[in-house]
Structures are given as C-alpha cells and as structure tokens.
Amino acid sequence: MKIKSKYSPGTRKFLQYGLILPLVLWLFMFLIVPYVNLLINSFWKNGAFKVEHTFTLENYIKFFTSGTGTNRPVMVLLDTLRISAIVMVCSILISFPIAYFINFKVKKNKQLFYMLAIIPLWVSYIMRAYSWRIILGTNGILNSFFMWTGLTKEPIDAFLYSDVSVIIAMVHIYTPFVLMPMYTAMEQIPRNLLEASKDLGCGRIRTFFKVLLPLTLPGVLTGGTYALALSMGDFLAPSLLGGASTSTKIANIAQLQFGTSNNWPYGAAIGVIIFVLILLIILVMGRLEKHFSKLEPGKE
Amino acid sequence: MKKRRWTRIAATGMAALMVAGALAGCGSKKESSAASADIDWSKTDFCGEELNILVWEMYGDESIIKPFEEKYNCKVNATAFDSSDDLLAKLKAGGGDVYDVISPSGDMAGLVVNNDMAEPIDTSHISGWTDIPDTFKLTDMEKDGNIYGVPYIWGPDYVMYNADVVKEPIKSWTELWDEKYSGRIALHNDVSNIYMIGLIDGITKDDPLAIYNMSDEQLADAQTRLTDLNSHVRKYWDAAGELEDMFKNGEVDIAVGWPSTLKDLQDDGLNMGWCIPDEGCTGWFDRLMIVKNSKHYQLATLWIDWCTSAEGEAVSSIATTFSISNPKAAEYMNEDQKAVAMVDDMNEMFDSINFWQYVEKREAYNEVWTAVKTTK
Amino acid sequence: MSKKFSGSTVLVIILAVCGFLFLYLPVVVVVMYSFNTDAISSFPMSGFTLKWYKAMFANTELIKSLRNSLIVAFIGTGLAILIGVPGAYGMYKLKFPGKKALEKMVILPMMLPGIITGITILSFLQLVGVVQGAFAVVLGHTTFLLGTVLPQVYTRLRQLDRNLLEASQDLGAGGAQTFFHVILPNIKTSVFGAALLSITLSLDEIPVTFFLNGVFTTLPIKIYGMTRNGFTPEINAICSLILLASVAAVIISNKLSAKEAV
Structure with missing residues (x-):
C-alpha cells in the first residue's frame, strides 16, 4: 500500500480540508442549526395551543422579572449555579488526591488504578443516585452507623431529600469527569522537573505549590468546567434526591415548558440563557487555563 | 475496506429481514389510517403488525397485552409515561408517526382534543360502549359530534397513612398543616395540590369545576398556603414507585397517593390506612384515545375495544387495582378483586371524587406550583 | 524517594482511599441489593437470593433494551471516531479562519445540558421529517460523543512532536501514509481511550435520549422507567453484571498491556 504524492499542492490542500469537512458538516447540522432554531424559537410568542410567529422579547422579560424572592426563575438559575459551584469544588478536592496518589505513589499497574477510579461510571446513573437514598435515608446506612457509634441519638433526616443529597450524588457522578483531565495533566509533568526542583533545595511543599500545582491547573480547570457545566444541566439528580423546596433547578423549569406548560418559546429562552451561561463558563475557564499554562516553568 | 464491511453488514441485515418476513407468512403489511374507508372489521390476523401505546406505566401490563396479542396476532409495544408533562412532551415529539393509542387523564384529555391531536373514534366498533354508564362519558371527549375518547379506568387521589403512626384517619385536609406531621408528608408533584386548596375553601359548592378555573387571587392565596406547607413535606413524589419507596424506608407517615400504592404496601406487610377527608378529594378518569394520524387505526380501535370490554376492564382493574368503567367487568372478578377496586361502592366513590379537568390556565397553575417548590 | 513513609505520603494515601471509598x-450498595430478597430496597437488607438474576434473564424487555443500548453505543462511537479523528487531524494540520471558534465549539455538545441538546435536535429532526427512534438516538449520541472524542484526540495530537510530521514528509511520505504510519500509531491509545469513554457515556445517557427515542427503549431509559414504577432488583442485577463485565475487561486489558510491555 504505497501511496506516492501524486497530487498537485492544490488538490492536496483540498483533500486536507476534506478531513474536517464531515466534522464541520455534522456540527453545523446537529449543533448549530438546532441551536439557531432554538434561538429563533425563543423570540416567538406563545399563543393558545400554538406558537405564533411574531417577534417578542416577553420570554426573556418573563425570565428576569416574574416571581418574587427566591422563586424568580433568575434566582433559581443562581441557586443552580451555587450548587454547581459547590459540586465543582468538592469534585476537585476529591479527585486531586486520587490523581496524585495514582501518579506519584503507585509504582505498578498505574493504568489499573486509574481505571478503577473510572469504573463507577459503568453503573447506571439512576441506580447510583438511587443508592444514595439507601445510604443517606432516615433509617439508612449512614444514620444507622452514626447511631451505632453513639455520635447521634436521633437519625438526621437532613441528609436525604435536601441540597445535601443532591450535591453528594452529583459530586459522585461528576468526580470521574474531573479526575480524567487532572490525571492526564499530572501524568505529563516531566518527572525530572520535580526531581530538579528538589535538587535545587526546594522543599516538598514548595515543589508542590511552585511546580506541581501550576502544571496540574489546566487539567483541574478542564475537569472543573465539566463538573460545573454538567451539574448545571442536570435535572435528574434534583428531582430524584431533592426535597420539597430543593428539587426544582433551572433544567427542571426548562423541562416543564416542553410538558404541560406547553410553552416552547419560553423553554427555548431558558435554553438559550443556559447556553450563554455555559459558553461564558467555558470561555472564562479557557482564559484561566491559558493564563496558567503560560506560567508553566520549563516550557521553552 | 471499512466501507465494504459495512455494505456486507447491511446486506446481511437485509437478508435476515427478508427471511423473517417470509417466515411470518404474511404479505406486505398494509397500514390502516382513519381515512381509508374500506376497513375489514372482521379481520383477526394482523400478521405481527405493531401497535404502539403510550400509557400510564401499569396500563401496559403483560396481563392486559398478552390476550390481545394472541387474539389478533399482533405486537403491542407499551411506552410508559409517568406524568401529564411526560405524556404531552412525548406526544408532541412523536405524534401519530410514533404512537397509536394514549391514555390521558382528565387534565390532558380536553387539551388533546382541542389541540386536534386525536382521531375520532367509531364507537360502533367499541363493544363496551353501550355498557358504560352515561355519567362516565364526560363531555370533554366530544367535539363537533365526534367522540374522541372512551372511559377506561379511574381512581382517587386520596390520603394514605402508616396506621402504626397515624392512629386516626384525618378528617380535613387542613390537618396536613399540623406540626405533628412536619417532615413526614409526601405529596404528589403535581398541580393537583392547588385543587386541594380549592377543596378546603369549599369553592366547589356552587360549581364543582371551580377548582380548575381559579382566579388569580385564589391562585396567589393557594401559593402562599402551599408554601407554608413546604417545610412539612419530605418530598413531592414524581412517580408511584417513589412514594412506595418512601413509605417502605420510613421516610414518611402520611401521603396523598393512588390505591395501587396502598395495595402494594399492604401486600408488603405494612399497616396502611386510607381515607378521604370531609372536603372530598380529586381523582382522575383515564380515557383511551387514538393519536391523530395513527398508522394503525384499526388495530388501535380494536385495542380500545378490548380494554373497555367487560373482560378487558376486569383484567386492567386487577393489574392496576383501579376502578372500572364497564360494570359488566365485575363478572370476571373475584370478591377480593372487586373489593380492592371498590366495585360494589362504585357509585358512592364516583360521587366523592372531583375528577381532574382540563385547566385552561395550566401554565399559570404550573407557575404557581413551581413558585411553591422554589420558595425557601 | 519513598523509602520511608513521610507524613504527606500518609495523608495522600488516606485521602485517596477515602476518595475511592466515596466512589x-x-x-x-447497587451490587449488594441485587441479592436482596425484598423487591423494594430498604436498609437493612432482608435476606439473600439469586432470584433477581433469574428474573432479569427472563425479562426480555430489559435484555432488549440492553441490546438497543449496545447498538447505539457502538454505532455512535464508531461514527464519532470516523468523524472526530480525521477532524482532529485536520484541525491539527491546517490553519484556517475560524479554527479557534471550532476548537471551542467541539466541546460544546458535551458541556451543554443534554435535555436542551435533545430538544433542539428533536425540533430540527421534526423540521426535516426524521421520526423519533433508533436513528434519531444515534444522531443525538454521535453529536455529544464527538464532544468527548475530538478534544481528547486533538489534545494528544498537539503533544506530538512536530518534527515527526515534518520528518515523515521530508522522506516523501504522502498525507495518508504519514497519517497511518506515523500519526496513528502515536495517538492510538488516546483514540482507544476516547472510544472506551464514549461507549461508557453512551450506555448511560438519559437526557438526550429522552426526547429522541420514541418507542426505541435504551437501557438507561428502561431503568429510569422501572425505578419510577415497578422497581425490582432485576435492575441491580443487570447493573452488577455490566459492572462485572467492565471490571473483567479492565483487568484483561491490563494483563495484555503488561505482557506487551515485557
């Protein structure tokens, strides 16, 4: 199978663009067009039984002005963002030692340990969320354990059907997503760099903060972006594990508009707002990532 | 290379399909839409034609589907929906291209008819039609002289409780606001909680349907009072399975729910009681309807004919514990089954229930309900 | 360097062990309750049984949904690889206007809420007359799987030594030759890893599938339905078996790669 360069430079260029053509076409058809369609829809008016094709800003106005106090949709969005931020931080805090441990403390079978951290993804999302009911419930595993040890006398019911259980479940679900890029980032740190730092008399702690952390940060930020964005759009964990006033997040409100509220334009507007927010998150995180990777010692 | 392999896979697949078709011994399947005038109603062999029903989870029970499949040599695919939201989203997304029969409750049935999302039903082919009492044939099923739905089964949204903890059945819905139930209540995640406020206030005295058409002031008031109740509610359940789970795990003592859940819990050995508070309760009457532009109109009609026949109603009631709309079904049920479905007290039960209706201001109701759940 | 366990090493080990425990x-719990006698899972367990495994194998609908999920996962991943790998290579080799935007865009399908992606694709498919079902689900999955395959392969490509590419071309190798003989061997682990992750994600996808499946039921959708009504530990049983299969696959691949290394 020997292929000689039998094409003229022009044809080669053309062929090379052929490489990205399917990708661009696919993204255009199944990402750009649908989202542009969503954007257009968000400016239509919702009439009785059907959408009226008249331009209006009322869907956006409604989002930002309707309701009072915490039940304003925009406040629900902020509440969702708050929960997602907590999820992100917790996932990072849990992932970091695992990634560090596998990279620097495990000598043999690194890959195996790495896979062990990813394997929980193979158990159904729903079932993992469900397990937390058994673990965190009033008569659940955690409460039974606490009462057995005498730490508490009465079961604590705030573990389940509250923001606590929603956060715990999401942290569990999104931790592998944070771990993966973090692990990869650490894996690529040249070992001799760490040695060099130590040889230069930098202590363990200084090496950690001056070399290891900055070099891992891009991975941390990528992973953090995943956790933040994915938990923003998660409507299942809140509805499965949230309590009376904690089960409705922004994605649940969006979902409702495509159901009995039957207000697709408003649902579309909420979709557009989430889209813009996630785009902002990606851009800001990307900036930070670039900022930190410039600081990388030893590069060039 | 890759391409060639794909072609081969495709070719193999096609050959397999052809063989399967030949084995079935049927010619090309003819789709029957409502428009085709010459439907042969004596036909009983549908050559494996597939009927797609979009129904509440339990209505797709094996015991209901099997006899039908055998009788007409067809395949029934049941897709479950678990809330009116779910139904409407799926119906709008798929429509007649995907589904043939739906089982909306009263709150959605009117919407489906008014939105022109259903086919008229030829009741001359529904054998149970004349047996179903006229009082069950709610008028929202009619439009321009056509019938769009056949009453199927029904039941209450009543109060159920763990009788070990709650000693006395509650007399009034207002008892839910009592401190002693704080954190031990589960309510349905549904706008029906707003109807409850209307029942408490007795706005149904003059017009039973007033709770489905509450004024903005009434809705605002309901929002405040339901928000107060929030702190007493452990969780708003989304599906019957969740409620069962919560009772079983001792998370709640008292709830609003359906008879099927009560029976399951009793079968599991829990000491459960139920009651309907003095203000009455709401409930649902599910109808069977044919989806607009269904590709299997004839089979869909036959499905509705089967489900609402005396035997079909009995099988459905046994599978779901819900009440029947064809009184003749009682002949196919034993005493226990009749007791569970309250067949003998049917009329009394029917009168104590205020059946869900299409709410014209559904979006406003939803917004009130969402506001309740997001107020901290 | 780690002759003796220092304080920080002990701390790292403790934190990592806690992390693993949490994960x-x-x-x-899922595995344990597959052996629980009671249909509804509550603590403590009520006894030991294997009946749910037996019931699971007899549950044709459940098995069929697993089969559907596998079909979608493999076709979706295959498509994402076929489109994503050349795409990443093209992005790596070429300079073109809008490249930066494209780099950002490819991760969007993965980051955006599945429910919104699902509904937007659905609206689009309705416009062009594609009915809900297997085909629509594959389209939806491929779209978000591209968001996992492409960034991973692209990142790996950028870490490659540019000299490698130039050397290959200096030697007169054609574009295709360079790709298959020089590039591909160097990125094959990341392609493999991306494929594995894609399959994992596709097998457990709910939000996008939710709006696209119609009557085509995938395993997660089936599980979702069953947990809401008619829950039985058959779900735990099927999840446990899938887990077992994935653990076995990991151990075998680890053994194999260890052999390769020798």
Missing part, C-alpha cells in the same frame, strides 16, 4: 460506596 465505590454507591456501587457496592
């Missing part, structure tokens, strides 16, 4: 606690 595995729900998994262990």
Whole structure:
C-alpha cells in the first residue's frame, strides 16, 4: 500500500480540508442549526395551543422579572449555579488526591488504578443516585452507623431529600469527569522537573505549590468546567434526591415548558440563557487555563 | 475496506429481514389510517403488525397485552409515561408517526382534543360502549359530534397513612398543616395540590369545576398556603414507585397517593390506612384515545375495544387495582378483586371524587406550583 | 524517594482511599441489593437470593433494551471516531479562519445540558421529517460523543512532536501514509481511550435520549422507567453484571498491556 504524492499542492490542500469537512458538516447540522432554531424559537410568542410567529422579547422579560424572592426563575438559575459551584469544588478536592496518589505513589499497574477510579461510571446513573437514598435515608446506612457509634441519638433526616443529597450524588457522578483531565495533566509533568526542583533545595511543599500545582491547573480547570457545566444541566439528580423546596433547578423549569406548560418559546429562552451561561463558563475557564499554562516553568 | 464491511453488514441485515418476513407468512403489511374507508372489521390476523401505546406505566401490563396479542396476532409495544408533562412532551415529539393509542387523564384529555391531536373514534366498533354508564362519558371527549375518547379506568387521589403512626384517619385536609406531621408528608408533584386548596375553601359548592378555573387571587392565596406547607413535606413524589419507596424506608407517615400504592404496601406487610377527608378529594378518569394520524387505526380501535370490554376492564382493574368503567367487568372478578377496586361502592366513590379537568390556565397553575417548590 | 513513609505520603494515601471509598460506596450498595430478597430496597437488607438474576434473564424487555443500548453505543462511537479523528487531524494540520471558534465549539455538545441538546435536535429532526427512534438516538449520541472524542484526540495530537510530521514528509511520505504510519500509531491509545469513554457515556445517557427515542427503549431509559414504577432488583442485577463485565475487561486489558510491555 504505497501511496506516492501524486497530487498537485492544490488538490492536496483540498483533500486536507476534506478531513474536517464531515466534522464541520455534522456540527453545523446537529449543533448549530438546532441551536439557531432554538434561538429563533425563543423570540416567538406563545399563543393558545400554538406558537405564533411574531417577534417578542416577553420570554426573556418573563425570565428576569416574574416571581418574587427566591422563586424568580433568575434566582433559581443562581441557586443552580451555587450548587454547581459547590459540586465543582468538592469534585476537585476529591479527585486531586486520587490523581496524585495514582501518579506519584503507585509504582505498578498505574493504568489499573486509574481505571478503577473510572469504573463507577459503568453503573447506571439512576441506580447510583438511587443508592444514595439507601445510604443517606432516615433509617439508612449512614444514620444507622452514626447511631451505632453513639455520635447521634436521633437519625438526621437532613441528609436525604435536601441540597445535601443532591450535591453528594452529583459530586459522585461528576468526580470521574474531573479526575480524567487532572490525571492526564499530572501524568505529563516531566518527572525530572520535580526531581530538579528538589535538587535545587526546594522543599516538598514548595515543589508542590511552585511546580506541581501550576502544571496540574489546566487539567483541574478542564475537569472543573465539566463538573460545573454538567451539574448545571442536570435535572435528574434534583428531582430524584431533592426535597420539597430543593428539587426544582433551572433544567427542571426548562423541562416543564416542553410538558404541560406547553410553552416552547419560553423553554427555548431558558435554553438559550443556559447556553450563554455555559459558553461564558467555558470561555472564562479557557482564559484561566491559558493564563496558567503560560506560567508553566520549563516550557521553552 | 471499512466501507465494504459495512455494505456486507447491511446486506446481511437485509437478508435476515427478508427471511423473517417470509417466515411470518404474511404479505406486505398494509397500514390502516382513519381515512381509508374500506376497513375489514372482521379481520383477526394482523400478521405481527405493531401497535404502539403510550400509557400510564401499569396500563401496559403483560396481563392486559398478552390476550390481545394472541387474539389478533399482533405486537403491542407499551411506552410508559409517568406524568401529564411526560405524556404531552412525548406526544408532541412523536405524534401519530410514533404512537397509536394514549391514555390521558382528565387534565390532558380536553387539551388533546382541542389541540386536534386525536382521531375520532367509531364507537360502533367499541363493544363496551353501550355498557358504560352515561355519567362516565364526560363531555370533554366530544367535539363537533365526534367522540374522541372512551372511559377506561379511574381512581382517587386520596390520603394514605402508616396506621402504626397515624392512629386516626384525618378528617380535613387542613390537618396536613399540623406540626405533628412536619417532615413526614409526601405529596404528589403535581398541580393537583392547588385543587386541594380549592377543596378546603369549599369553592366547589356552587360549581364543582371551580377548582380548575381559579382566579388569580385564589391562585396567589393557594401559593402562599402551599408554601407554608413546604417545610412539612419530605418530598413531592414524581412517580408511584417513589412514594412506595418512601413509605417502605420510613421516610414518611402520611401521603396523598393512588390505591395501587396502598395495595402494594399492604401486600408488603405494612399497616396502611386510607381515607378521604370531609372536603372530598380529586381523582382522575383515564380515557383511551387514538393519536391523530395513527398508522394503525384499526388495530388501535380494536385495542380500545378490548380494554373497555367487560373482560378487558376486569383484567386492567386487577393489574392496576383501579376502578372500572364497564360494570359488566365485575363478572370476571373475584370478591377480593372487586373489593380492592371498590366495585360494589362504585357509585358512592364516583360521587366523592372531583375528577381532574382540563385547566385552561395550566401554565399559570404550573407557575404557581413551581413558585411553591422554589420558595425557601 | 519513598523509602520511608513521610507524613504527606500518609495523608495522600488516606485521602485517596477515602476518595475511592466515596466512589465505590454507591456501587457496592447497587451490587449488594441485587441479592436482596425484598423487591423494594430498604436498609437493612432482608435476606439473600439469586432470584433477581433469574428474573432479569427472563425479562426480555430489559435484555432488549440492553441490546438497543449496545447498538447505539457502538454505532455512535464508531461514527464519532470516523468523524472526530480525521477532524482532529485536520484541525491539527491546517490553519484556517475560524479554527479557534471550532476548537471551542467541539466541546460544546458535551458541556451543554443534554435535555436542551435533545430538544433542539428533536425540533430540527421534526423540521426535516426524521421520526423519533433508533436513528434519531444515534444522531443525538454521535453529536455529544464527538464532544468527548475530538478534544481528547486533538489534545494528544498537539503533544506530538512536530518534527515527526515534518520528518515523515521530508522522506516523501504522502498525507495518508504519514497519517497511518506515523500519526496513528502515536495517538492510538488516546483514540482507544476516547472510544472506551464514549461507549461508557453512551450506555448511560438519559437526557438526550429522552426526547429522541420514541418507542426505541435504551437501557438507561428502561431503568429510569422501572425505578419510577415497578422497581425490582432485576435492575441491580443487570447493573452488577455490566459492572462485572467492565471490571473483567479492565483487568484483561491490563494483563495484555503488561505482557506487551515485557
């Protein structure tokens, strides 16, 4: 199978663009067009039984002005963002030692340990969320354990059907997503760099903060972006594990508009707002990532 | 290379399909839409034609589907929906291209008819039609002289409780606001909680349907009072399975729910009681309807004919514990089954229930309900 | 360097062990309750039985949904690789206007809420007359799987030594030759890893599938339905078996790669 360069430079260029053509076409058809369609829809008016094709800003106005106090949709969005931020931080805090441990403390079978951290993804999302009911419930595993040890006398019911259980479940679900890029980032740190730092008399702690952390940060930020964005759009964990006033997040409100509220334009507007927010998150995180990777010692 | 392999896979697949078709011994399947005038109603062999029903989870029970499949040599695919939201989203997304029969409750049935999302039903082919009492044939099923739905089964949204903890059945819905139930209540995640406020206030005295058409002031008031109740509610359940789970795990003592859940819990050995508070309760009457532009109109009609026949109603009631709309079904049920479905007290039960209706201001109701759940 | 366990090493080990415990606690619960006698899972367990495994194998709908999920996962991943790998290579080799935007865009399908992606694709498919079902689900999955395949392969490509590419071309190798003989061997682990992750994600996808499946039921959708009504530990049983299969696959591949290394 020997292929000689039998094409003229022009044809080669053309062929090379052929490489990205399917990708661009696919993204255009199944990402750009649908989202542009969503954007257009968000400016239509919702009439009785059907959408009226008249331009209006009322869907956006409604989002930002309707309701009072915490039940304003925009406040629900902020509440969702708050929960997602907590999820992100917790996932990072849990992932970091695992990634560090596998990279620097495990000598043999690194890959195996790495896979062990990813394997929980193979158990159904729903079932993992469900397990937390058994673990965190009033008569659940955690409460039974606490009462057995005498730490508490009465079961604590705030573990389940509250923001606590929603956060715990999401942290569990999104931790592998944070771990993966973090692990990869650490894996690529040249070992001799760490040695060099130590040889230069930098202590363990200084090496950690001056070399290891900055070099891992891009991975941390990528992973953090995943956790933040994915938990923003998660409507299942809140509805499965949230309590009376904690089960409705922004994605649940969006979902409702495509159901009995039957207000697709408003649902579309909420979709557009989430889209813009996630785009902002990606851009800001990307900036930070670039900022930190410039600081990388030893590069060039 | 890759391409060639794909072609081969495709070719193999096609050959397999052809063989399967030949084995079935049927010619090309003819789709029957409502428009085709010459439907042969004596036909009983549908050559494996597939009927797609979009129904509440339990209505797709094996015991209901099997006899039908055998009788007409067809395949029934049941897709479950678990809330009116779910139904409407799926119906709008798929429509007649995907589904043939739906089982909306009263709150959605009117919407489906008014939105022109259903086919008229030829009741001359529904054998149970004349047996179903006229009082069950709610008028929202009619439009321009056509019938769009056949009453199927029904039941209450009543109060159920763990009788070990709650000693006395509650007399009034207002008892839910009592401190002693704080954190031990589960309510349905549904706008029906707003109807409850209307029942408490007795706005149904003059017009039973007033709770489905509450004024903005009434809705605002309901929002405040339901928000107060929030702190007493452990969780708003989304599906019957969740409620069962919560009772079983001792998370709640008292709830609003359906008879099927009560029976399951009793079968599991829990000491459960139920009651309907003095203000009455709401409930649902599910109808069977044919989806607009269904590709299997004839089979869909036959499905509705089967489900609402005396035997079909009995099988459905046994599978779901819900009440029947064809009184003749009682002949196919034993005493226990009749007791569970309250067949003998049917009329009394029917009168104590205020059946869900299409709410014209559904979006406003939803917004009130969402506001309740997001107020901290 | 680690002759003796220092304080920080001990701390790292403790934190990592806690992390693993956290990750595995729900998994262990899922597996344990597949043996529970009671249909509804509550603590403590009510007894030991294998009946749910038997019931699971007899549950044709459940098995069929697993089969559907596998079909979608493999076709979706295959498509994402076929489109994503050349795409990443093209992005790596070429300079073109809008490249930066494209780099950002490819991760969007993965980051955006599945429910919104699902509904937007649905609206689009309705416009062009594609009915809900297997085909629509594959389209939806491929779209978000591209968001996992492409960034991973692209990142790996950028870490490659540019000299490698130039050397290959200096030697007169054609574009295709360079790709298959020089590039591909160097990125094959990341392609493999991306494929594995894609399959994992596709097998457990709910939000996008939710709006696209119609009557085509995938395993997660089936499980979702069953947990809401008619829950039985058959779900735990099927999840446990899938887990077992994935653990076995990991151990075997680890053994194989260890052999390769020798």
